[in-house]
Amino acid sequence: MQDLQQLLPPHRVLCRRDVGSMKSLFTHIADAISQDSPDIATPTIIKELNAREKLGSTGLGDGIAIPHTRLEGLEKPCGCLITLVDGIDFDAPDNKKVDIVFALLVPSEANGEHLQILSSLAKLFVQPEFCQRLRAAENAQALHELVLNWPVET
Numbered sequence: 001m002q003d004l005q006q007l008l009p010p011h012r013v014l015c016r017r018d019v020g021s022m023k024s025l026f027t028h029i030a031d032a033i034s035q036d037s038p039d040i041a042t043p044t045i046i047k048e049l050n051a052r053e054k055l056g057s058t059g060l061g062d063g064i065a066i067p068h069t070r071l072e073g074l075e076k077p078c079g080c081l082i083t084l085v086d087g088i089d090f091d092a093p094d095n096k097k098v099d100i101v102f103a104l105l106v107p108s109e110a111n112g113e114h115l116q117i118l119s120s121l122a123k124l125f126v127q128p129e130f131c132q133r134l135r136a137a138e139n140a141q142a143l144h145e146l147v148l149n150w151p152v153e154t
Helices: 022-034 042-055 111-125 128-136 140-149
Strands: 013-017 059-061 068-071 078-088 098-107
Touching (some): 013 022, 013 140, 022 078, 068 111, 078 140, 098 111, 098 128, 128 140
Parallel strands (some): 068 098
Antiparallel strands (some): 078 098
């Protein structure tokens, strides 16, 4: 995927976290992203992710979710990948609990880029072998390397 290294730096890859709820998950995501974007407060990120979920679940099925939102003041797209110890309810279409989450935040004016990145992520996470390997990864470094080196089907 184009610019995946910039979208997902190593410190925004979290492996086998025990979050227990969507609220805790969004806090982990917001904390990781706000390290690079000090002008955007953690509560703002959480609020916007929650607002997007109220419009409809970003759970894709098969244990995958891609919560995403646009944010005022964000300079460039950023992502956060988290695998979870135990899945959480995400109101996914197949009712399966989610244990792999890729959160995407984009600048408020980046509509086209937002859709392009979401499309690329969906192509990546629809691959069963890729998701199996994510679940098997022992640490954040292994997760990060897997994502950066996995070929995206077009």
